[in-house]
Amino acid sequence: MTERHPLFKPLVFVGGIIFGFGLGFSHMARPEVVLNFLQFDDLGLPFVMFGAAIVSGIAFALLPRIRDAAPLTGDPYERRLKPFDRNVLVGGAVFGVGWGLSGICPGAAYASLGVGNVTILWALAGMFLGAYAQGYWRSQRQARDTAAAGTD
Amino acid sequence: MVADPVLLQTVADLFPNGISRYAVGGLLVGLGTVVIYAATGIPAGASTFLESTLSYVSDQSRFQRYVGSRDWRLVFTAGIILGGLAFAATVQSGVVTSSLYEPGTTGHLYEVAGVTLWATDVQPWRLFFGGILVGIGTRIGKGCTSGHGVCGVGSASKTSLVGVVTFLTVAIGTAQVVAALGVSP
Numbered sequence: 001m002t003e004r005h006p007l008f009k010p011l012v013f014v015g016g017i018i019f020g021f022g023l024g025f026s027h028m029a030r031p032e033v034v035l036n037f038l039q040f041d042d043l044g045l046p047f048v049m050f051g052a053a054i055v056s057g058i059a060f061a062l063l064p065r066i067r068d069a070a071p072l073t074g075d076p077y078e079r080r081l082k083p084f085d086r087n088v089l090v091g092g093a094v095f096g097v098g099w100g101l102s103g104i105c106p107g108a109a110y111a112s113l114g115v116g117n118v119t120i121l122w123a124l125a126g127m128f129l130g131a132y133a134q135g136y137w138r139s140q141r142q143a144r145d146t147a148a149a150g151t152d
Numbered sequence: 153m154v155a156d157p158v159l160l161q162t163v164a165d166l167f168p169n170g171i172s173r174y175a176v177g178g179l180l181v182g183l184g185t186v187v188i189y190a191a192t193g194i195p196a197g198a199s200t201f202l203e204s205t206l207s208y209v210s211d212q213s214r215f216q217r218y219v220g221s222r223d224w225r226l227v228f229t230a231g232i233i234l235g236g237l238a239f240a241a242t243v244q245s246g247v248v249t250s251s252l253y254e255p256g257t258t259g260h261l262y263e264v265a266g267v268t269l270w271a272t273d274v275q276p277w278r279l280f281f282g283g284i285l286v287g288i289g290t291r292i293g294k295g296c297t298s299g300h301g302v303c304g305v306g307s308a309s310k311t312s313l314v315g316v317v318t319f320l321t322v323a324i325g326t327a328q329v330v331a332a333l334g335v336s337p
Contacts, residue, residue: 009227011191016231017238019184019298024239025253026177027169031274032258032337038327043166047174048181049301049316055182057306059189070193079307080195082294084314091293092300092315094285096322101330102282103274105297106290107198109283110229114236115244116262116269122276126283131202134288135214142213 005072022052023111030112031103031120038100098130172252184235185302188228195307197299198232199290201225241267273337278330293319 026048027033037045064077082088099105104112104123112120188196204218204225218225242248244255245268259272272279290296293315295304300319304312 004224008192009224012188012196012224012227013231015184015186015188015191015196016228017184017235018187019181019228020232020235021239022177022180022182022184022235023232024177024236025180025243026174027256027258028177028181029236030256030258030270031272031279033169033256035274035327035331035337036258038324039331040324042168044169044171044174047171048178049297050305051175051178052182052185052298052302053305055179055306056185056189056195056302057308059186060195060303060306063190070189070191072191073193075193077189077193078195079309080197080299080303080312081307081309082304082311084311087292088294088311088315089318091289091291092318093289093293093322095289095293095296096319097326098282098285098287098289099297099319100282100323100326102279102286103327104279104282105198105286106202107232107296107298110198110201110232111236111239112272114233114238115240116237116264116267117259117271119272119274119276120279123279123283123286126280126285127199127202127287128206130284130287130289131199131291132206132210132287133284134291135203135206135210135212139212139214 008072011072019107020111020114022048023108024115028108028111029115029117031123033103034099034105034108035103038103102126169254169256173254176252181298181302182306185298185306195299195303196225196228197295197303198229199286199296199299201229202287203291205229237267240269244268244270275335275337278335289319 023029036042060079069076109120109123203215204222207215207219207222261268261270300312300315
């Protein structure tokens, strides 16, 4: 593994603190407020998600023009582009059912723990269980596919 | 200019807590993302942490692919938790006050060592089973509200836009059905 810049983790930590403070301030760390949006009782949530997307979008557009590479990693500035396939729809729908039932998503769940919501450990336990189940299943399937391809 | 009272009432109904706490919070979430991106070039999402952290305890190939990023993702999540606590110790506790912050009435507050903390009234079974589906869905669907919703949309990624429309639509439908079935909170 390559050596990281000594400031790499401290900066990620500072970014995480600002990120978590924002989730607390916007009340996204409160499942009730997310559920109120999904039930059309308080339409504030898009201001959080799209507000954040606009701020990051400006950085994603400007930074590649200003610098060739990020100072702490030497990595080029790239946009977050992922290939589209059926998984985006299937996974998105499963996530949607979970989000609509619980009112919590991963980042907000971490921040929720920080604002004192010990009850959110139920959601975090669920998320780890769900992530493990899909990872186990996909790892097994990949191993099977690789073995099958090897016998050709 | 005289504002239309009917229009004002409609806006007040749609945004009972105003919009400033949402907009300011969103700007901060964006700023946190930008700090990390500017320094490292990484568009950080929150849900990969679930799988990268599982790589510490499981040999499954699906988790082992995140070994290289698992340490900083742990630091990122620790920062998010501490950021939430910093908010609780300042604004939520009333030490720092701002006209941009609307405290609202959800859940319940309690105090520990002078810090006003908050806990949800949403039932644990909803959090647990919802959490399981969030864990499965975000990892199969290549992102969550921060990965797709903030970084992906900020990148004008078509994949992420489709992902956001999908989970937002399904979540609205689910929450409406659950509420119609009389489940509350």
